[in-house]
Amino acid sequence: MREKGFTxxxxxxxxxxxxxxxxxxxxxxxxxxxxxxxxxxxxxxQALTSALKLYKLDNFxxxxxxxxxxALVTQPSGDPPAKYWKQGxxxxxxxxxxxxxxxxxxxxxxxxxxxxxxYGSDGRSGGEKVAADIGNWNLDEGR
Numbered sequence: 001m002r003e004k005g006f007t008x009x010x011x012x013x014x015x016x017x018x019x020x021x022x023x024x025x026x027x028x029x030x031x032x033x034x035x036x037x038x039x040x041x042x043x044x045x046q047a048l049t050s051a052l053k054l055y056k057l058d059n060f061x062x063x064x065x066x067x068x069x070x071a072l073v074t075q076p077s078g079d080p081p082a083k084y085w086k087q088g089x090x091x092x093x094x095x096x097x098x099x100x101x102x103x104x105x106x107x108x109x110x111x112x113x114x115x116x117x118x119y120g121s122d123g124r125s126g127g128e129k130v131a132a133d134i135g136n137w138n139l140d141e142g143r
Contacts, residue, residue, distance in 0.1 A: 037098035051090040
């Protein structure tokens, strides 16, 4: 009676084929993850920008740097006052950037009416490619 199964040679051929496919496909897939992180950061910045604009429509000012983005979630104290702050907030919660860091906010901004940005993958100011800062002033720039 003959037993069914794979020979060692057949298994080795499959392992070699899988290895070749991995060397061709993995570099392309891994590069896409960083591109997805950049796209997510840009999307978050656009959503936070929209929430900040709604905040300004209600309260006539953007939150100060000291009040920060937290003013979109909980009613801020201090100046400028938020007398007409929307009950329930403008967003449910503040998202971290795709690399796990907090988004940065400066009001009044140096580049725009307010500056809103992520430091990118390295978590520090400056950088190149995926480590470059992603801000509301450069959302349309290619990477």
